[in-house]
Amino acid sequence: MKAVINIYLKEGVLDPQGKATHHALGSLGFNGVSDVRIGKQIVLQLDAKGKTEAEEKVREMTETLLANTVIEDYTIEIL
Amino acid sequence: MKKLLVSILQFPGTNCEYDTVYAVEKLGHDTRVVWHKENKLPVNTDLVIIPGGFSYGDYLRSGSIARFSPIMNAIKEYAASGGRVLGICNGFQILTEMGLLPGALKRNNNLHFVSKKQTIKVINNDNAFLNQCKKGDILNIPVAHADGNYYIDDWGYEELVKNGQILLRYCDNNGESKVLNGSVQQIAGICNSEKNIFGLMPHPERAMELILGSEDGIRMLKGFQNR
Numbered sequence: 001m002k003a004v005i006n007i008y009l010k011e012g013v014l015d016p017q018g019k020a021t022h023h024a025l026g027s028l029g030f031n032g033v034s035d036v037r038i039g040k041q042i043v044l045q046l047d048a049k050g051k052t053e054a055e056e057k058v059r060e061m062t063e064t065l066l067a068n069t070v071i072e073d074y075t076i077e078i079l
Numbered sequence: 080m081k082k083l084l085v086s087i088l089q090f091p092g093t094n095c096e097y098d099t100v101y102a103v104e105k106l107g108h109d110t111r112v113v114w115h116k117e118n119k120l121p122v123n124t125d126l127v128i129i130p131g132g133f134s135y136g137d138y139l140r141s142g143s144i145a146r147f148s149p150i151m152n153a154i155k156e157y158a159a160s161g162g163r164v165l166g167i168c169n170g171f172q173i174l175t176e177m178g179l180l181p182g183a184l185k186r187n188n189n190l191h192f193v194s195k196k197q198t199i200k201v202i203n204n205d206n207a208f209l210n211q212c213k214k215g216d217i218l219n220i221p222v223a224h225a226d227g228n229y230y231i232d233d234w235g236y237e238e239l240v241k242n243g244q245i246l247l248r249y250c251d252n253n254g255e256s257k258v259l260n261g262s263v264q265q266i267a268g269i270c271n272s273e274k275n276i277f278g279l280m281p282h283p284e285r286a287m288e289l290i291l292g293s294e295d296g297i298r299m300l301k302g303f304q305n306r
Binding site: 009013014016017020065066068070071 | 139140143144147175176182183185186187188189190228230261
């Protein structure tokens with residue numbers, strides 16, 4: 001089973017990379033972009049009996065190690 | 080003066096452990112460098128220092144993997160029973176990742192690795208670390224980090240202020256607040272509410288000799304021998 005975890009800085013926590021990239025887009029003439037957030041994506045292959053079990057496992061991994069929930073939010077997708 | 084035994088942790092990627100040994104031994108204390116695979120601290124350890132560097136290559140997030148090394152269980156127990164722990168730079172990042180200190184350290188706002196001498200102001204000295212400094216003292220201490228942008232939410236910040244947990248803030252040569260990396264309220268160092276766990280981004284162990292630009296680190300590290 002495959003899990004895709006997307007991790008972003010929380011709303012309200014300044015994302016310096018996103019801000020710099022937003023600025024660069026504007027300089028290049030790409031207008032109309034109101035915000036850029038840059039995160040990371042972690043793709044896992046794992047053994048699990050079903051989607052529910054897989055999601056539970058991945059949530060625990062994410063809370064324990066993959067994300068720092070003081071500053072980051074995440075989404076989990078099981079494929 | 081009581082001679083202290085200072086245990087200095089070493090992870091793959093740590094690079095300030097021997098500077099820290101030098102600094103502590105210059106003050107007349109004993110040191111042990113403790114490899115992260117150990118699961119016990121040397122008996123009679125008076126202070127643990129988690130030194131600077133790039134543990135596990137800063138992969139995932141700075142400090143996020145080191146916090147699960149075997150020695151860290153011993154550190155948790157040691158700290159829970161009142162033992163003193165000082166995290167410098169990467170050590171500070173590890174302590175926040177472990178939840179032993181509140182908040183988190185993000186990428187610097189300007190995205191650059193900042194490496195230079197920096198003035199910092201002593202905010203609270205009623206603790207085992209900075210008791211040899213006076214409130215308002217301006218210290219000249221090197222910084223060298225990419226992820227030193229201290230973040231804490233508003234409620235957490237109020238708690239730090241209320242409990243006297245803010246140790247140091249970045250400032251200019253006159254002591255006026257100065258933005259270095261985007262830290263909330265220019266915070267450079269904090270401690271926990273029990274005041275036995277300390278973390279800071281600047282490197283006092285690199286400010287031990289006037290010939291190298293500053294010896295203000297001596298006053299900082301001496302604090303531990305007086306309480």
